[in-house]
Amino acid sequence: MARESKKHKDIITTARELFWKHGFKRMSVEEICRKANVSKMTYYKYFPNKIELAKTMFNNVVEEGEKQFRMIMKEDSTAAEKLEKIILLKMEGTNSISPEFLQDFYTGSEPELKAFVEERTKKTWDLLINDFKEAQEAGIFRKDFKPEFMVIIQNMLIGIIEDENITAMFDTRQELIMEFVNLIIYGIAPRE
């Protein structure tokens, strides 16, 4: 009963792909098994039910995101560089959570999974904010900036990316990110 079994891993990565793309409800255990080349019986050897698979999968993704985030924060780099890397990380999709996956929860069904996701997300935010505070104390960010404000910045970014009027103003995504980072880091006041 090796917990690091190949099949076990296959199930999780397949689940991530499919839940991410189509959402939780739309995917059946059987289809996940088929795509992962695992029989249903081996599936139920590792996971007691469908929800538990989603939890494990989500947990893995969040943990991976946390790890990458902390790596960036520990790097010896400026605030602008850090922020840019964090945004890129988010946009690469490794860290960002698929709306398809979240959709099911916010329609009211699957309250157990919804609670789990919310709690886990909150826990992550606490961690990230703490890292921000440390970086702040180390002098990387302005002292009177509230790290909790990062949540709001995240939402701003999402809004900007989804706004076609804004994206149309830039030739490349990179340019848009740099502009955004500069705004967040330096504000709109002229530099001296």
Added chain:
Amino acid sequence: MARESKKHKDIITTARELFWKHGFKRMSVEEICRKANVSKMTYYKYFPNKIELAKTMFNNVVEEGEKQFRMIMKEDSTAAEKLEKIILLKMEGTNSISPEFLQDFYTGSEPELKAFVEERTKKTWDLLINDFKEAQEAGIFRKDFKPEFMVIIQNMLIGIIEDENITAMFDTRQELIMEFVNLIIYGIAPRE
């Protein structure tokens, strides 16, 4: 009972989005109605069942693709320009058929829809090949080139786009397309 009803259109465009993204089986009529802001009853006023909706939707997409294709073929332009535009059209997704949508059929389920899609696709190919022949007779393409070969070229293109080793060789998608078009139009023999 206006056949050009707004609701009727809403259903089709929503179905296209969702079938395209998640496939036929995974989408329920109810969810399509919900996303299209149409009650189930009005849905069944316009469509007798789920398959008929998929057929209508597919038909619309193919017809739209045909129209755009013929427009390009009728234009006063060189073979290279035409081919490039056709490829771009395909890549924009307006014309290309989502693999998610096709997947259900090739697993054996839904034989009726499978038959319909195959027949409709064949009919389209016949039309397109005919247009190619006309263009050929008009001197736009080499006389001893078999238009039926276009099917094979299509498959080549799909293979190339999905091959990361190849796409990595080009900075932009445009470059890759141009290279491919040049190969198809002029071959690899040196130009005099």
Added chain:
DNA sequence: TGTAAATATACGAAAATAATATAAATATAC
């Protein structure tokens, strides 16, 4: 107000799904 269209709701039958049980097949270790 009166008429046509759209909706919400409920409903039954059929199909799909989650989860379990059992026997056969495969792989691995000795």
Added chain:
DNA sequence: GTATATTTATATTATTTTCGTATATTTACA
């Protein structure tokens, strides 16, 4: 080659979901 442990194929049951219809209500609108 045999024994042991995994994995699979298949069948099964209870529970949901889904399809498609019927009815009663609400909305649009002329």
